[in-house]
Amino acid sequence: MTIDWITSACIGVGLATCCGFRVFVPLLIGSVATRFGLIDTMNGFEWLSDWPALLGLSVATIFELAAYYIPWLDNALDTVATPVSIAAGTLLSTSFLNIDTPILQWGLGLMLGGSSAGIVQAGTSLLRLGSTATTGGLGNPAVATGENIASVGLSILTVLLPLVAVIIIAVVLIFVITQLLTKRKIWFTRPSSKPGGV
Numbered sequence: 001m002t003i004d005w006i007t008s009a010c011i012g013v014g015l016a017t018c019c020g021f022r023v024f025v026p027l028l029i030g031s032v033a034t035r036f037g038l039i040d041t042m043n044g045f046e047w048l049s050d051w052p053a054l055l056g057l058s059v060a061t062i063f064e065l066a067a068y069y070i071p072w073l074d075n076a077l078d079t080v081a082t083p084v085s086i087a088a089g090t091l092l093s094t095s096f097l098n099i100d101t102p103i104l105q106w107g108l109g110l111m112l113g114g115s116s117a118g119i120v121q122a123g124t125s126l127l128r129l130g131s132t133a134t135t136g137g138l139g140n141p142a143v144a145t146g147e148n149i150a151s152v153g154l155s156i157l158t159v160l161l162p163l164v165a166v167i168i169i170a171v172v173l174i175f176v177i178t179q180l181l182t183k184r185k186i187w188f189t190r191p192s193s194k195p196g197g198v
């Protein structure tokens with residue numbers, strides 16, 4: 001396990017995790033970085049740096065960023081974004097994992113990248129639901145802006161300083177998991193309003 005292998009894996013997992021904030025932003029940044037030779041994908045994933053992919057991802061990113069500022073659409077997008085972010089995270093992670101066995105490569109891509117993206121997406125969905133419930137949706141643009149900054153900032157950091165980015169992302173994942181487990185505990189231990197506490 002060389003430093004190049006570790007760096008590539010960190011890039012893949014880092015970009016994949018950022019798909020939990022925005023699906024297309026990390027894909028676009030990965031595409032641009034690959035196009036300009038800052039990072040390299042594994043064999044079979046060279047299409048990520050092709051002009052059609054770059055153009056398509058640019059259009060998709062613009063629409064995704066704008067859509068989260070539309071009050072009713074942002075919550076609706078979260079339902080679709082969860083499985084899509086897992087798929088995008090798996091794809092990104094797999095494209096940088098230097099493993100010869102395709103089944104193992106895709107399996108690790110799903111476990112490392114797909115699950116990380118899904119965890120972050122679950123956390124951001126919960127945050128948006130809380131914002132909708134407490135502010136009637138007025139606070140949602142602030143949540144969307146925070147997600148955009150996190151996605152762009154962490155994706156760029158992952159490309160430039162992958163080892164540093166992965167440490168920050170690990171902290172983010174631990175925080176999100178802790179919050180999700182805390183919320184789940186509150187939901188399951190909430191006292192019943194029925195007589196006798198049943």
